[in-house]
Amino acid sequence: MLYADKRALENNLMVSLIEIRQKELDFYTRNCISIGTQAALLSGFAYAGIIQVAIPESCPDLLKAAYLSMTVCTMTVHLIALFNSTMCAMLGPGLALRGPDGSMHKAVDGMMVEYRVCFLFFVSGVVFFHFSAMLFTWTQWAWLIALPVTTVLFLFLYGIYSHFTRIYNKFQLRPGEMIDGRIVSPAEAAAVAGAQLVAPRRAATEAGLVIHESQLQAGRS
Template identity: 35%
Template sequence: CRLSSNCSQPLRAWSTGSRGRCGAKMLQIYKNEAITHVQREQMEIRQMELDWYTRNYDTMAMQAAMFAGFAFEQITEPVPEGTNKMLEVVYVVLTASTLGFELCVCMSCTFCCIFGKGLALRGPNGARSVHIAIDNLHKEQKLVFTQFLLGIVGYLLSHVVEMWIYFRPRIAFTVSIPLVIFFLAIVYYVVTIVDQLLLTDDKALDGQIDAWSPYERIQDLDEEIYRPLDNKHQLYKNGRTMSTNGGTGIS
């Protein structure tokens, strides 16, 4: 009996230790799962911002492409002979400016949508790459929107000048009055809407949660585990290649 009791004590100790190690591993898994769940919730919030910015860029790109097509058709039409040089220069400059601004908007929107989403999805720094992508989309949006508005202003003004080139002064004056009225109305409504709906940076909220920033330093576990093995295999392969070349040289 004593022998059996003495033999059972190491077995109980071994089973207790194995259960303790198993419990520690399970706790580690649960902790990692909790951290991953927290990060996924934050990324879902930031995904809403990313989708909102990309939709804005898509909308501006479509409208800018339409105005660029109108401006290109306008600038390819020859100006009648005998046109006042000042009117001709102003007309060509306004039309070319419209075409240039709207093409810049199209290219900027295309690059922002492609590379912004690519950085957020495949960035090497995980959550920090998402923050960098969204912050840069936010910064570029103001510049792109300004270029879009300048292109529209140039397009409307070029049509006012166009009336004085292709029509007699009396007809041009009659047509210019409603064009100028609509131009001023558009400017008024744009300024009013922007003033009432646009949020400044100090009042706008974002989806980044500063309390969770320490968890953003977590790297890709699969890559962190595989990279040392891959580097070790590469060093071993290079070492074998060098030794083979050295042996060949000696012989």
């Protein structure tokens, strides 16, 4: 009876630790899905700019090549963001769900890196999209019309940059503030508690969980 109670307590502890990391996995999965949705929309706009735009014959070949190259880059970068985010949203949770012991940590750590890569491609595609629109104006109209439109697009691009930096700086975590759900070894937990000046009660609770999990892993091995 006591052995069964101890095993039940151990299993409940492991499930609780996995549920903490599950929140991180859901967070990164939702981010990847959001990036993929918007990237698909913008890549469709870029594809329409390739096949449906009639460029006048009087337009210089160099300008045509610049516009088409920038539009293709816009579509390709967004497709990369779409493909990467879709793969992460599919394979990351699959690894955590069906992988061996420790797969949840591997999945969360991998999703944390890959979603940032997807976001980088998405932001690059947004910048390319604006440059493609600027080149489009020069292929269609004279400089008296193209110049003010290009100026407006530059202002909008600068506005996106300013809003991005403002929001990013408002919600950015400073070095050492980011907390994840991984339970580290007792020595690492003590070092982190001393470096970050964690509250004594919180440090003792986390250290107790760490020691208990370490004992469980040692017993299974």
